[in-house]
Amino acid sequence: MTPAELSSTVVSAIRDATTAGELDIAVPETVTIERPRSKEHGDYASNVALQMAKAARRPPREVAEILATRLRTVPGIQGVDVAGPGFLNFRLAASAQGELARRIVESGERYGHGDAQAGLRVNLEFVSANPTGPIHIGGARWAAVGDALGRLFEACGADVTREYYFNDAGRQIDAFAESVFAAAHGEEAPQDGYVGAYVSEIAAEVVQRAPGVLDKSREEQLEIFRREGIELMFAAIKRSLADFGTHFDVYVNERDLHVRGELDQALERLRAEDHVYTRDGAIWLRTTDFGDDKDRVLVKSDAATTYFLADAAYYLDKQLRGFELCLYMLGADHHGYIGRLRALAACFGDDPDRTIEVLIGQMVNLSSGGQPVRMSKRAGTVITLDDLVDAVGVDAARYALCRASVDQTLEIDLDLWARRTQDNPVFYVQYAHARIASLLRNSAEMGIERGLAEAFQPGLLAHDRESDLLGALGEFPRVVAQAAELREPHRVARYLEGLAGTYHRFYDDCRVLPLGDEPVTELTRARLWLCEATRVVLAGGLGLLGVSAPERM
């Protein structure tokens, strides 16, 4: 019996009790079932009686007793206690609990997937770094978390589009072109320009690709360094992301929106909706009507369009492509964007509470040898995604970035994450998977099969460690659904660490394969089902984070 099944069983009990006149209350759609921290409180617990007591105008313990009496007769439930202020504590029959192992093995990688976000057309926009330099560590955080979020949404049935938006026009790009130009001529980068080894590398590569470029006029050179530089830089960015295991479905750039006339269309639309006015020669959007702190300029007094107008066109573009929800994942330094993005949606007639969500990721700090690794854009000592991967590998990098809430300023100790020891959480989890894989290989070599599903005897998995493990496995679907709903992939990582620990403890106490000339028993086979079920969940969970599940380590 899964927690979800137990939940609906309790709902049925409430319905029956109201029908029988024992309770006078509206029947809830679902009730909360949780794994109690303490083993004394049974396998599962529910606070439903406490929550319904007031509406039922009865003491909580009395409500709990009414439900307990009915629930005690349900097959698979071994016992129901009323405890404390009115908790219902359930003990499941070993067979009802062990049954889960078969279910997981048969579901395979689909176990844990659900339909909580079924059909939702969601747009995830993340990283979105301009091609003026490599992906830095802040972008890396979203490359990991945004990608994991996409996997989570898909696991919950959503229709996901991963999108990368960038500017290939504008002042940043001008500065980049001038910096590459300067580097090609052995000159200092201009004020507000870009520095770092990659600028010189790109300059050299452009010169190689376009022989004779240095003999052309300054204007022609700038144009070539701009065009070729962007192309090389963007190719490098895409390579970094691909090596990192993060893929995008759609790349959108401002220039295309411009070329297709989408900025003009957006402006006309906003004008038609009467949200636009002119002041000091500039064209403004009245975002303060929708909660922004100040109105925003769409077209500057020199007739140049702002990035904000491009943002407007881009939002409209997403709306027209039929997305019901647009998620923006931004760095902490962009939190000021939230108000204007929401106002934008409202100006286009949408309800921002429904169509827009902005996730803000706090900063990432790195340390090595106990000393902080400081970034300086001016000195060109920017820590990049590639640097992180070089230092700790893709799996550890993704896991480290996904492991913490994005609300938390993240501290990454490069020495720790490069280590192949138990201090390193990703190895702790991966090791559990490799350990199971090894055990299953051994069993295959010994010619021991877990056998047909029909022959599986779930009731044999009655050891405390087995019960703990089954309980943990039963939590996975809920963890996945909750992580997607809250947009918090770190919950999956934390869950996996707990599951790995629970498995290691089981492994320590419960011998699976026969020793010496011991016979193969039904318990041996039942435990093989349990081991395979655990392997499936570990692999599935790691997969949601884009981290590999090694067969050997």
Place this chain on the structure above:
RNA sequence: GCCCCCGUAGCUCAGCGGACAGAGCAUUGGACUUCUAAUCCAACGGUCGCAGGUUCGAAUCCUGCCGGGGGCGCCA
């Protein structure tokens, strides 16, 4: 000045109102003729920043303060 994030064990952090607040690391002491000891067990360790409020019940929700980090542009 205004806005956002954080404050939980020595350290890094979990914990979208529920039972005596958890994990890993660190420290101390144990467990390998046997399925991967890259593991496990035990001990130690807390005024959940402070003060009010809401609630049967608050680390969790609300308000105010204190401390740390980040941000405020006709920049991108």
